[in-house]
Structure formats: C-alpha cells, structure tokens
Amino acid sequence: MTVFDDAIPAVTKLDPSLLKGLRQAAADALDDGVEFYVNSGWRPPEYQNQLLRKAVAEYGSEAEAARWVATAKTSPHVSGEAVDIGKSDATAWLSEHGAEYGLCQIYKNEPWHYELRTNAIEGGCPHMYADPTQDPRMHE
Structure with missing residues (x-):
C-alpha cells in the first residue's frame, strides 16, 4: 500500500498531520x-499485542522484544502517530529530506x-x- 491509499485503515487512521506530511514528501519523492510504501501504519491494539507476543516468542524475553515492539498502550502505531516505510530507496x-516535512526517524535500529x-x-x-527501550514514552 502507498501513503495515497484512501481505503486502507493503516493509512487513513494515521494522525492527519502525519499523513499530510507523508503525502507531501511522497509527492516530492516521486x-x-x-x-x-507503507509497511505498517495505524494498528489496532489487538494487533499490536499480537506482534508483541510474537516478538517475545522470537527474542526469548519481554526485555529483548521491547527493543523492537511496543505495548499497545505505548505504541505510536496504535495512536496513529507512526509509520513504517518500506523499500530502502524510500x-x-x-x-535525507524527511526533516523538511517534519518526518523523523526515531530509533537507530529501525530505519523504516x-x-x-x-x-x-x-x-x-x-x-x-x-532503540525503543531508550524512549521515555515506552515506560509509561
């Protein structure tokens, strides 16, 4: 899906200001x-919890999983305030250009x-x- 897919909740339920910035940047990037491409945008809490359970199983502990997946309570994806962009060229x-649109990579370990x-x-x-474990928002 792209940032212009108006029928996809993962896109349409993003924070309106985030979506506006993404669409402006995407138009210029074209x-x-x-x-x-949006690999993941807005997520329902149930899905976020499922991702966290899978990460705990994969990484062997909640502490290690927290480096990659937030809880539903703290995830900016659940609130529509984060987007994961696909393809390395994007x-x-x-x-290089994201700051011009207010779009910032937040975690060194997650370039997407x-x-x-x-x-x-x-x-x-x-x-x-x-990584997310260093983000004070994740410790609420």
Whole structure:
C-alpha cells in the first residue's frame, strides 16, 4: 500500500498531520523516482499485542522484544502517530529530506520507522534513540 491509499485503515487512521506530511514528501519523492510504501501504519491494539507476543516468542524475553515492539498502550502505531516505510530507496530519501516535512526517524535500529516532529522543519530532527527501550514514552 502507498501513503495515497484512501481505503486502507493503516493509512487513513494515521494522525492527519502525519499523513499530510507523508503525502507531501511522497509527492516530492516521486519527482526523484522514489515511491513510498507503507509497511505498517495505524494498528489496532489487538494487533499490536499480537506482534508483541510474537516478538517475545522470537527474542526469548519481554526485555529483548521491547527493543523492537511496543505495548499497545505505548505504541505510536496504535495512536496513529507512526509509520513504517518500506523499500530502502524510500527510507534513504526520507533520511535525507524527511526533516523538511517534519518526518523523523526515531530509533537507530529501525530505519523504516518515522514519526512527525514539526520542530524538525526549522531545526532538524532530534537525536535518535538507540532503540525503543531508550524512549521515555515506552515506560509509561
């Protein structure tokens, strides 16, 4: 799916400001021959919990799983405030140009995960966390 798919809840249930920034960036990226694909956007809490259970099984502990998957209570995907962009050319384009749209990579270990940081338009993206376990929002 792309950021322009209006029939897909993972796209349409994103925060309106995030979606607007994504669509502006995606339109400009097309001029460079780069298309944004949404690997994951908004997620219902039940699905987030399922992802977390799978991660615990895969990584062997809740602590290790937390480096990759948040709880439904803390996940910015559940609130529609995060999007995972697919294809390396799109993430490379966002890495270079995303701040112009307020779109920032948040975690060093997740080059596909972007959130809206409107202050980035003027001052650049904030320092990245190593992984979600370093993000104070994940400890609420």
